[in-house]
Amino acid sequence: xxxxYELPTPIVLVDLDKLERNVYTIANKIRSKGKILWxxxxxxxSTFIARLQEKAGAEGFLCGSVAEAETLVNKGITNxxxxxxxxxxxxxxxxxxxxxxRDVRVIIRxxxxxxxxxxxxxxxxxGLKIEYCIKVDVGYQRLGVRPENVGSFAWKLxxxxxxxxxxxxxxxxNAYSARNPLEVRHIAKRSAKLMEVTLKFLKRYSLEPxxxxxxxxxxxxxxxxxxxxxxxxxxxxxxxxRTQALVYGSAKIxxxxxxxxxxxxxxxxxxxxxxAVINAxxxxxxxxxxxxxxxxxxxxxxxxxxVSRVSQEIALLDTSMEKVEVGEKxxxxxxxxxxTNNAVNILIGHRNRRVTNIIPxxxxxxxxxxxxxxxxxxxxxx
Ligand SMILES: Cc1ncc(COP(=O)(O)O)c(C=O)c1O
Numbered sequence: 001x002x003x004x005y006e007l008p009t010p011i012v013l014v015d016l017d018k019l020e021r022n023v024y025t026i027a028n029k030i031r032s033k034g035k036i037l038w039x040x041x042x043x044x045x046s047t048f049i050a051r052l053q054e055k056a057g058a059e060g061f062l063c064g065s066v067a068e069a070e071t072l073v074n075k076g077i078t079n080x081x082x083x084x085x086x087x088x089x090x091x092x093x094x095x096x097x098x099x100x101x102r103d104v105r106v107i108i109r110x111x112x113x114x115x116x117x118x119x120x121x122x123x124x125x126x127g128l129k130i131e132y133c134i135k136v137d138v139g140y141q142r143l144g145v146r147p148e149n150v151g152s153f154a155w156k157l158x159x160x161x162x163x164x165x166x167x168x169x170x171x172x173x174n175a176y177s178a179r180n181p182l183e184v185r186h187i188a189k190r191s192a193k194l195m196e197v198t199l200k201f202l203k204r205y206s207l208e209p210x211x212x213x214x215x216x217x218x219x220x221x222x223x224x225x226x227x228x229x230x231x232x233x234x235x236x237x238x239x240x241x242r243t244q245a246l247v248y249g250s251a252k253i254x255x256x257x258x259x260x261x262x263x264x265x266x267x268x269x270x271x272x273x274x275x276a277v278i279n280a281x282x283x284x285x286x287x288x289x290x291x292x293x294x295x296x297x298x299x300x301x302x303x304x305x306x307v308s309r310v311s312q313e314i315a316l317l318d319t320s321m322e323k324v325e326v327g328e329k330x331x332x333x334x335x336x337x338x339x340t341n342n343a344v345n346i347l348i349g350h351r352n353r354r355v356t357n358i359i360p361x362x363x364x365x366x367x368x369x370x371x372x373x374x375x376x377x378x379x380x381x382x
Contacts, residue, residue, distance in 0.1 A: 001354040001355060002354070003355070004331075004348070005353070007261060009329060010260055010263075010280035010284065013260075013261050013350055015259070016350065017351050018254075018256070019257040022237055023052050023056045027057040027058065028057070030224055031057050033225070035224070035231065037057060038059065038061055038062050038080070038232070039053050039234060039237075040084065041062065041363070042064030042065070042084070042338075043337075045064075045068060045362070046359055046363070060105070061080070062083075063082065063083055064365070066083065066087065071362065072363070073102070081104065082108075082109070083107070085143070086108070086115050088115065093119065096108070096130070100129075107130075107131045107133060109135045110163070111137075116160055116163060117160065119160075120160035120162045124162045130164065133166060133167040134153060135168075135169055136150055136198050139194070140171060140173035142173055148201060149201075151203075151204050154202060154207050165207065166209060166211055167210055167213065168202070168209050168211070168212055169211065169213040169215075169231070169233070170194075170195060170213070171214070171216055172188065172216040172223075174187055175219045177290070178218065184248045185222055187218075191214060191219065192214075211230055213229060214232065215234050217235065217248075236250075236338055237250070237251075239257045239338075239341070241258065241336055242256065242333045243290050243291060245333075247291030248291070253298075253333065258334070260297070260332045260340060261329055262315075262329070262330060263328070263329050263330075265326065274320040275308075276305075276317040276319045277317070278307075278316075280314070281313040282310045284340050289335065294306055294308075296315070297334040299330045299332055300332070300333060301328075302330070304322045305317050305319050344361060345360065347359040
């Protein structure tokens with residue numbers, strides 16, 4: 001079997017032993033606490049990995065787009081999908097309705113009365129109903145209704161006869177600004193408390209949700225222990241990454257399953273051997289550095305070497321602590337694996353550095369939009 005170092009570069013690799021361990025460990029822990037796992041599919045957008053998650057015990061999926069949901073359903077991986085983000089696009093609402101008509105359990109998230117009204121109108125006109133959860137803002141300040149307003153908000157939505165209230169959900173995205181595991185723990189605990197407060201407000205209106213859900217990999221180990229949650233929606237846990245390991249304490253660096261294989265293409269004169277250049281650029285490395293980390297990634301083969309500067313097609317390594325040679329191929333654990341995954345259309349699976357398979361990233365919405373645009377004549381007059 002081919003060794004990973006024989007592959008052309010740059011290329012993104014996934015260590016299947018680590019991936020499987022991450023997927024099964026979390027699925028087993030969640031099941032042992034009597035909770036339901038609906039992983040966030042947008043992390044991988046790969047039905048190969050979703051199948052593995054389903055085999056390990058995922059009972060549904062949270063999706064970042066309608067295209068992701070359709071792909072999971074069409075490939076027979078699940079019949080239960082929740083859409084993480086709102087849509088008011090009539091074409092997308094039609095596609096969601098189409099899934100509902102095919103007896104797929106589709107749950108949407110709502111945080112706004114106007115949004116509710118537009119979706120209700122669309123489903124009402126088709127004679128269909130759709131289940132929804134209210135998105136609660138526990139501090140991320142992106143989407144969501146404040147905990148103290150969720151009861152009255154749910155009450156206002158009662159007039160929309162095509163919408164069926166089934167729960168409350170949140171995403172503790174604010175955990176991504178934590179600087180250490182203690183801060184993550186604090187955010188996790190606070191979020192669970194705020195979801196409890198939300199439940200109390202709902203009770204005042206006699207509303208008992210079936211779903212109380214939350215999802216983020218930094219807070220996951222704490223969320224699993226929280227009795228309040230019925231459903232968990234983590235995504236990044238399949239790969240983890242350098243920030244999860246070194247800043248949030250979600251995993252060990254050895255658990256990180258996704259790497260960029262790159263070639264050292266120069267040790268330039270100006271650096272006296274303290275800098276090396278790789279042939280992988282900005283599309284692989286998230287420019288946002290969190291938790292005071294040094295650099296954008298670190299090498300597996302030389303753990304003291306970090307990616308110190310990134311240009312469009314190449315990046316610089318700080319090799320002041322360990323030396324590398326031109327022509328060597330190295331694996332880089334990036335700071336943010338979701339970003340790296342999103343940069344490519346295939347991953348190379350390997351076990352013990354032996355290549356096993358090619359994994360397509362087959363549920364990308366941009367591919368879907370391009371297909372849709374190509375299928376219509378955008379210049380045609382109505
Ligand atoms: C709404 C929502 N839920 C869940 C997740 C999963 O979080 P994580 O990637 O930290 O596991 C994300 C990720 O961005 C998200 O946007």
